[in-house]
Amino acid sequence: MSDPAKASSTLEPHEQTARGPVLYLLAGALIWLLVGVVLTSLASLKLHAPGCLPFVWATTGRLQAAANNVLLLGAAAQGGLGIALWLLAHLGKTPLASWGSAVLGTAIWNLALTAGVPALLLGGSTGIPGLELPGSLGLIILAGYLLVGANGVAAIATCKRGGYVPAQWFILGAVLWFAWIYGTSLVTTVFFPGRGVLTALSAGWFTQASFWLFLAPLALAALYHYLPELTGNPLRSPELAPLAFWSLALFGGWTAAAGLVGGPLPAWVITVSVAAGVLLAIPVLLAAVNLLSPFGLGSTAGRFAQLSLLAFLFGGLGKALTSLRCANQLLHFTRFEVALNELLLFGFVFGAIFAAAYALVPKLVGRRLPNCALANAHVALSALGLVIAVAAYGIGGWKQGWALNFTTTDLLSINADLKPPLRLHTAGLAVFLLGQVAFAANVVLLAASFVLPVGRTLVSEVITGSAPAPAK
Amino acid sequence: MNHGPLLFFGVLATLAASWLGLVAVPRQQMGNLDADLSTNAANVVVTHPPARSGEATQGHAVYVSLGCAVCHTQQVRPENGGGDLARGWGQRRSVARDYVRDQPVQLGSSRLGPDLANYGERLGTNGFNLVRLYNPRLVVTNSTCEGAPYLFDVRTVTGEPTVGALATGEPGRDIVPKAAARQLAAYLASLGSSAELPEAPLPAKEEAK
Amino acid sequence: MNPNSRSGFGLLNSLLLTGSVGLLLWGGVYVGKYSGRFDGNEFSELPYGRPANVVGGGAAADPLDAQKKAGLIAYGKSCVACHQADGNGNPSLNIPPLAGSDWVQADGPNRIIRIVLHGMQGPVKVSGQVYQGNAMNPWLKTADNPAGLTEQEIADVLTYVRNSWGNKASGVTVEQVKAVLGETAGRTDAWTADLLEKIPAAGGGAAPAPTVLTPDQLKEALKKLSADELKAVLDAVKGN
Numbered sequence: 059m060s061d062p063a064k065a066s067s068t069l070e071p072h073e074q075t076a077r078g079p080v081l082y083l084l085a086g087a088l089i090w091l092l093v094g095v096v097l098t099s100l101a102s103l104k105l106h107a108p109g110c111l112p113f114v115w116a117t118t119g120r121l122q123a124a125a126n127n128v129l130l131l132g133a134a135a136q137g138g139l140g141i142a143l144w145l146l147a148h149l150g151k152t153p154l155a156s157w158g159s160a161v162l163g164t165a166i167w168n169l170a171l172t173a174g175v176p177a178l179l180l181g182g183s184t185g186i187p188g189l190e191l192p193g194s195l196g197l198i199i200l201a202g203y204l205l206v207g208a209n210g211v212a213a214i215a216t217c218k219r220g221g222y223v224p225a226q227w228f229i230l231g232a233v234l235w236f237a238w239i240y241g242t243s244l245v246t247t248v249f250f251p252g253r254g255v256l257t258a259l260s261a262g263w264f265t266q267a268s269f270w271l272f273l274a275p276l277a278l279a280a281l282y283h284y285l286p287e288l289t290g291n292p293l294r295s296p297e298l299a300p301l302a303f304w305s306l307a308l309f310g311g312w313t314a315a316a317g318l319v320g321g322p323l324p325a326w327v328i329t330v331s332v333a334a335g336v337l338l339a340i341p342v343l344l345a346a347v348n349l350l351s352p353f354g355l356g357s358t359a360g361r362f363a364q365l366s367l368l369a370f371l372f373g374g375l376g377k378a379l380t381s382l383r384c385a386n387q388l389l390h391f392t393r394f395e396v397a398l399n400e401l402l403l404f405g406f407v408f409g410a411i412f413a414a415a416y417a418l419v420p421k422l423v424g425r426r427l428p429n430c431a432l433a434n435a436h437v438a439l440s441a442l443g444l445v446i447a448v449a450a451y452g453i454g455g456w457k458q459g460w461a462l463n464f465t466t467t468d469l470l471s472i473n474a475d476l477k478p479p480l481r482l483h484t485a486g487l488a489v490f491l492l493g494q495v496a497f498a499a500n501v502v503l504l505a506a507s508f509v510l511p512v513g514r515t516l517v518s519e520v521i522t523g524s525a526p527a528p529a530k
Numbered sequence: 531m532n533h534g535p536l537l538f539f540g541v542l543a544t545l546a547a548s549w550l551g552l553v554a555v556p557r558q559q560m561g562n563l564d565a566d567l568s569t570n571a572a573n574v575v576v577t578h579p580p581a582r583s584g585e586a587t588q589g590h591a592v593y594v595s596l597g598c599a600v601c602h603t604q605q606v607r608p609e610n611g612g613g614d615l616a617r618g619w620g621q622r623r624s625v626a627r628d629y630v631r632d633q634p635v636q637l638g639s640s641r642l643g644p645d646l647a648n649y650g651e652r653l654g655t656n657g658f659n660l661v662r663l664y665n666p667r668l669v670v671t672n673s674t675c676e677g678a679p680y681l682f683d684v685r686t687v688t689g690e691p692t693v694g695a696l697a698t699g700e701p702g703r704d705i706v707p708k709a710a711a712r713q714l715a716a717y718l719a720s721l722g723s724s725a726e727l728p729e730a731p732l733p734a735k736e737e738a739k
Numbered sequence: 740m741n742p743n744s745r746s747g748f749g750l751l752n753s754l755l756l757t758g759s760v761g762l763l764l765w766g767g768v769y770v771g772k773y774s775g776r777f778d779g780n781e782f783s784e785l786p787y788g789r790p791a792n793v794v795g796g797g798a799a800a801d802p803l804d805a806q807k808k809a810g811l812i813a814y815g816k817s818c819v820a821c822h823q824a825d826g827n828g829n830p831s832l833n834i835p836p837l838a839g840s841d842w843v844q845a846d847g848p849n850r851i852i853r854i855v856l857h858g859m860q861g862p863v864k865v866s867g868q869v870y871q872g873n874a875m876n877p878w879l880k881t882a883d884n885p886a887g888l889t890e891q892e893i894a895d896v897l898t899y900v901r902n903s904w905g906n907k908a909s910g911v912t913v914e915q916v917k918a919v920l921g922e923t924a925g926r927t928d929a930w931t932a933d934l935l936e937k938i939p940a941a942g943g944g945a946a947p948a949p950t951v952l953t954p955d956q957l958k959e960a961l962k963k964l965s966a967d968e969l970k971a972v973l974d975a976v977k978g979n
Contacts, residue, residue, distance in 0.1 A: 105601075105642060108676035118676060119597010185594035185634045215534070222537065231541045238545055242553070247634070252557050254629035258637050263553050271545065295752055305759070307541065311548025317639055320611035322624040325784040326774035327556055333766040340759045347755060383784075387612045391603055391641035462641065463613035466804075466811050468903065469644055470825045473674050476642075559779030608783060618812035625782050652815055671827050698831070729780045 069421070076147035077422050079160035083140030083206070084415055086168050088501065090132030091408070092494055093175070097125035099487040106480035115179040123190040124178040129403065130268065131191070131199060132171050135236075136164070137411040138276030139206055142229045144418055145283055146210055149226055150217035155209050163205025170198035186247045186257060188265040193248040200240055207233040224299040228279035231307060236272040239264060255322050263314035269402065270310035270338065277370070277410035278302075281349055281363060284417055288360040289351045302344035309337045316377075317395075319386040328383075335381025342374030358433045362413035365441055369405025373398055388463055393479065394455030401448045404440075404490065412436070412497075419504075428507060432500040439493030447486030454479025563630050568725035578725035579631050582717070589717025592710045593636060596678060603638030604647045604721070609733065618652070619645040621724040622732050628723040643675055651722035659715040660707050661696055668698055681711035803898055803910045810899025813892040817878055818900075826904040833873035835865040838904035847941025848897055848911045852919040855879070855893050858929035874929065879920075890916045937963075 069077065101121035104110055147154055154160060174191045183190040191199070210233040214226060222230075243264035251257045282299070286292050293299060312334035315327045349367055376398045380389050389395060416433070420426045427433055454476050461472045568578040582590070593599075606620030614620060624647055629635045638645075653659075658669045664682050666673035683706045685692060695704035707715075726732045775781030815824075818837075822828050826838035837843050842865055843851060856879045862871035880887035888896065894913040901908035961969060 101600075104676060105674070108674050112676070112679050114596075114678075114680040117596050117678075119600040122600050123597055181595040183595065183597065185599075185636065187599070187639065217534075222534070227537060230537060234538075234541050235545050238549070242549060246553060246557070251633065252561055253563055254560075254632060255626045255635055255637070256557055256560055257634045259556055260553055263549070267545075267548070298752065298755070301756075301759075304540070304544075307544040311545055312552060314548075314552040318637065320607035320623075321605050321637060322626050322628060322782070324556070324559065324626070324775065324777075324779050325781050326770075326777045327552065329770055329773040329775075329784055330552065333770045337762055337766050340762060343755060344759075347751065383611070387607070387610075390607075390612065391639065393640075396640070462617075466616070466807050466899075466903075468824050468826075470670065470672050471904075473642065474672060477674075556779070616808050616811070618815035623782065653820055658820070668831075669829070670823055671825065729782060 072151060072153040073147050075153040075157050076144050078157060080140045080144045081422060082161060082164050083136045086164060087133045087137030088498060090128050092498060094125050094129035094133050095491045095494060097121050099484060099491060101125055102484045102487055106477050120179050123183055124175050127191055128175060134273050134407050138273060141280050141411060141414040142210055142276055145225050145279060146213035146229060149223060150213050150219055152213050152216045152218055155212035159205045160209045163202040167199050167202030170195045184248055186261045188261050189243060189247050196244050204237060207237060225279040225283040227303045228275035232272050232275035239267045259314055259323060262317050266313040266316055267311045273407045277407045278345055280410040280414040281367060284413055285349045285363050288355055288363060293348050295348055298344045298348050302341045306341040309334045316381055319383060319390060332381050332383060336378050339375055339378035346371040358437055359413045359416035361437045362409050366406050366409030366413060369401050369409055373402040373406055388459045392455035392459040393451040394459060397448045397451035397455055405444050427500045428503045429500050432496045435496040436493045439489050443486045443490030443493060446489060447483045450479040450482035450486060560626055563627055565630060566627060566727060568727055579628055582720050585713050585716040586720040589713035592714045593717055599636040599638040601640060601642040603641055603645045605637050606647050614645060620648045622730050624723060625730040627727055646721055647723055649721045650719045651724055659718060660711060661698055663711055663714060664696060664705055681708050683708060803902060806895045806898040806910055807902060810895035813888055813896040814899055817888060833870045835870040837900050840865050843900055844906050844908045845940035848915060849919060849938055850935045850940050851897055852916055853930055853935060857926055860929045861931040863932040
């Protein structure tokens with residue numbers, strides 16, 4: 059069960075310029091993913107073992123804030139951008155405008171985030187959900203992002219293809235949108251905050267838009283490119299692709315108050331967000347119909363891509379349904395919302411990034427990932443851990459919501475009933491983490507096979523039983 | 531879809547529309563919201579929301595710093611929006627004016643613990659607040675709250691106990707709240723938003739039979 | 740699947756497009772109807788459907804439901820600070836529990852109504868354990884005690900307490916509270932466990948019609964009184 063495509067050992071000249079920045083972004087993304095999953099697992103642990111880690115730097119709030127920022131701004135953003143830069147160079151047949159600026163941007167981005175994690179754990183949080191990093195670090199990350207993203211925009215502008223494919227539209231949208239989303243959100247929440255609940259509304263706009271208009275388009279770009287390649291079939295209905303893109307563009311930014319339904323906001327803000335949330339089922343269905351393929355793709359990349367698409371379909375439809383006020387009153391403030399967010403982040407976004415990485419990295423470095431067993435473990439443990447965690451929170455959250463809103467059961471009994479799902483969720487995250495560790499081990503072995511010329515043969519022979527594919 | 535300029539324009543226009551619609555317009559509508567006059571239960575005219583004491587304002591910063599909003603919300607939903615009013619977490623739904631003095635607001639997004647919007651009105655003066663912050667399980671046996679033991683000093687003393695030490699604790703070992711603990715307790719005791727406002731009438735009460 | 744065949748999916752496309760247009764129409768109507776005229780001061784969208792907190796089936800589901808809900812609110816205002824949200828009280832502070840308490844789950848509420856009306860002091864044995872060194876305040880709303888509970892609230896909170904945390908007992912009506920108030924008119928002292936144990940937990944309710952006692956019945960009744968109470972009766976008689 060190895061990658062069906064042999065590691066192609068030839069990169070076009072224009073693709074070679076992208077190799078360094080893309081590998082740097084993907085490597086950073088992997089490290090941030092490991093850090094983020096560890097942090098979120100610790101936060102999940104503290105929910106059912108509150109006496110654990112009784113330190114001021116390890117409160118649940120601080121751990122969760124650090125985890126969210128690392129996963130969003132570190133792992134998902136960098137992983138998605140890495141894939142995006144590659145796809146633009148590959149599809150557009152155009153070299154990266156400035157290798158140096160992309161690497162510099164990534165470097166200052168990583169530096170700022172590395173400073174950000176201890177800053178958050180030691181109490182420097184801004185207190186704004188989704189934008190907890192101190193404002194100065196946020197600005198540095200924005201600068202790094204602009205340096206990287208400018209390369210992407212330039213690549214699209216100089217595209218020599220004679221027309222754009224869906225993946226390129228989604229990437230252009232994502233790269234341009236996030237610059238405005240992050241920049242203006244920093245201004246309207248951290249630097250010149252509005253009074254009272256306006257901060258919460260702006261923060262909600264940031265969180266929702268950075269998923270629907272940044273991470274989702276990047277992941278969809280990867281799926282739109284790689285799924286047809288992996289299944290061998292073209293898009294089912296190419297005319298639906300522009301509809302999927304434009305409906306996502308139209309509705310994606312209007313769900314700002316989807317996490318504040320019933321809250322202290324004017325009715326029209328909530329109504330608009332609810333309507334947009336439901337209407338986002340349109341791009342979800344359109345994209346899924348285009349890309350769904352029969353089960354049983356053999357390669358690791360293929361399996362991750364299918365996992366990602368299924369997570370998008372169920373998570374996206376779940377989000378659309380839970381936008382409705384009647385469902386929202388049951389499920390708001392419960393673990394169910396967290397389950398949907400995790401399904402979409404870990405299943406959809408990271409699944410797509412992994413799929414693209416497995417298809418892409420062998421091409422970039424000229425040799426396959428050395429260990430098939432570790433790759434299989436990555437897919438299996440990621441899927442298993444995700445299913446356990448999401449199901450635990452989904453079912454537990456549903457019961458929690460019912461008891462909170464439709465009975466007079468006291469909160470302590472509700473929380474006592476919630477403890478088994480909380481524990482199961484931590485266990486699921488631990489399994490998921492194990493899968494990522496397997497992937498990291500595989501990557502380390504791959505890197506080792508370059509660094510140790512003598513050991514290279516040894517490593518490959520011991521692990522795979524065959525000599526590695528020759529470097530290009 | 532091959533038109534580069536059309537793509538660029540469409541991408542920018544759609545985002546501009548949503549930003550204007552849900553960030554700029556609400557800011558224009560609510561950006562100048564301020565405290566208003568209201569009449570409290572004893573028929574005294576008060577401003578709502580009331581100004582916080584200095585200690586309570588610092589307590590808000592402690593609340594933000596510890597990240598309590600990950601488990602506690604501070605918003606009461608309307609009667610047709612959830613079970614908040616039935617649970618006695620407030621006398622009316624929360625509205626934007628209740629939060630004009632909060633920077634940043636801590637609305638919360640998850641209820642693993644009770645809603646705190648009216649905590650001060652419910653339990654503010656019961657005298658257990660500091661013990662509850664030290665170890666919630668001393669006050670509520672099966673509480674899942676992690677508490678904030680690091681906001682307290684544990685001192686061994688001989689002779690008279692320290693002034694301000696908590697009532698719990700073994701003889702000779704005093705648990706003394708630090709400034710941050712007092713501030714947080716003051717902040718929690720200040721939470722309350724049941725004053726009637728023009729945009730937020732109190733629900734009609736049933737007459738006692 | 741023939742990659743070049745699209746004939747089978749014309750229907751699917753049409754369905755998707757029709758569905759999308761339908762959703763758009765729904766969205767437009769929804770936004771138009773429930774936006775409160777886009778007023779920044781309007782926080783309530785028009786009500787939709789039925790109110791949230793009706794447990795399916797309405798009153799038939801649990802006749803005590805309304806009282807339990809009101810009782811939860813009254814409990815939160817007054818009792819939770821000492822007796823805790825889980826009804827377990829606080830043994831270290833000599834606050835007896837309500838969950839699983841034999842006092843709470845007695846056949847009738849006559850004793851616990853009295854405790855809430857006038858308070859309690861002195862040692863009390865609850866579920867096998869003795870609690871002493873603490874006292875409970877009276878909770879009836881009067882001119883001197885404006886933060887107290889009304890008679891309806893007392894009935895509701897006792898219904899809630901008798902039916903929560905595993906307790907199973909009958910509800911308490913406001914008529915029962917009023918009857919006890921009538922029977923104990925003029926009382927200002929707190930109750931003690933000894934006094935309360937003399938009063939039957941159940942029975943009474945509406946004030947019974949006054950009975951005429953024979954002299955022997957009167958003597959029997961007077962013998963049951965304690966010295967203080969006898970003195971009080973004699974004083975009252977002499978005062979007339």
